[in-house]
Amino acid sequence: MKIVGINGSPRKGKNTSYLVEKALEGARAMGAETEMIDLVDFRIEHCNGCNHCLTHDECPIDDGMNSVVSLLLDADGIIIGTPVYHLNVSGLLKDFMDRSRYLKMVEFKMKNKIGGAIAVAGLRNGGQELALNALYNYFLGLGMIVVGPATDGIRTTMGGIGTLYKEIDQENGRIYYQRSSDDILAVDSCFALGKRVVEVAGAIFS
Numbered sequence: 001m002k003i004v005g006i007n008g009s010p011r012k013g014k015n016t017s018y019l020v021e022k023a024l025e026g027a028r029a030m031g032a033e034t035e036m037i038d039l040v041d042f043r044i045e046h047c048n049g050c051n052h053c054l055t056h057d058e059c060p061i062d063d064g065m066n067s068v069v070s071l072l073l074d075a076d077g078i079i080i081g082t083p084v085y086h087l088n089v090s091g092l093l094k095d096f097m098d099r100s101r102y103l104k105m106v107e108f109k110m111k112n113k114i115g116g117a118i119a120v121a122g123l124r125n126g127g128q129e130l131a132l133n134a135l136y137n138y139f140l141g142l143g144m145i146v147v148g149p150a151t152d153g154i155r156t157t158m159g160g161i162g163t164l165y166k167e168i169d170q171e172n173g174r175i176y177y178q179r180s181s182d183d184i185l186a187v188d189s190c191f192a193l194g195k196r197v198v199e200v201a202g203a204i205f206s
């Protein structure tokens with residue numbers, strides 16, 4: 001079984017990347033083979049709206065998108081992580097989503113693959129759920145099966161949710177931030193998300 005993680009942050013090795021890696025660690029704990037993709041490593045141009053993909057299962061723009069897609073087609077499950085930008089996914093990730101339209105227009109090439117998502121925001125209520133919803137709608141549009149961490153009543157959220165805000169000092173109003181690696185709920189739920197993706201993929205593909 002192969003699970004691919006996608007870091008949708010333009011920053012490699014930072015907060016989003018950490019949590020996607022944590023999810024892949026969960027997937028490996030369940031026996032899966034994993035691969036991490038930093039989208040920023042690939043040249044992915046904007047969709048130009050040519051609509052070629054309405055009738056062809058390919059995109060005429062020849063760039064790094066093809067390499068990413070071939071990794072996805074090989075995977076049984078994908079876990080996408082995004083930093084929250086203006087209550088939504090990053091522009092880098094949105095370009096990838098738009099350019100992948102041909103994965104569903106002629107034939108559902110991603111059908112029944114499992115999708116998990118992680119959103120990391122600077123603020124406590126910074127739009128994590130909204131970004132997750134954007135990713136879930138994307139997965140559903142591709143005919144994929146959406147899963148969340150499904151841990152326990154306290155820790156279960158609708159996906160992997162990271163928060164960099166830590167606390168405000170009441171005395172001086174100073175705001176303190178943490179790394180996603182210090183957000184224990186996020187770390188736990190992302191690890192559980194990776195396990196859950198493998199669990200459901202195993203049930204579907206066995």
Ligand SMILES: Cc1cc2nc3c(=O)[nH]c(=O)nc-3n(C[C@H](O)[C@H](O)[C@H](O)COP(=O)(O)O)c2cc1C
Binds near residue numbers: 010017126
């Ligand atoms: C253009 C931009 C927009 C952002 N918008 C939000 C936002 O809407 N809500 C929020 O809580 N944080 C916002 N942030 C903070 C990012 O979510 C935060 O820097 C990100 O999670 C860090 O992830 P990374 O370390 O993986 O890049 C924004 C940051 C940038 C650069």
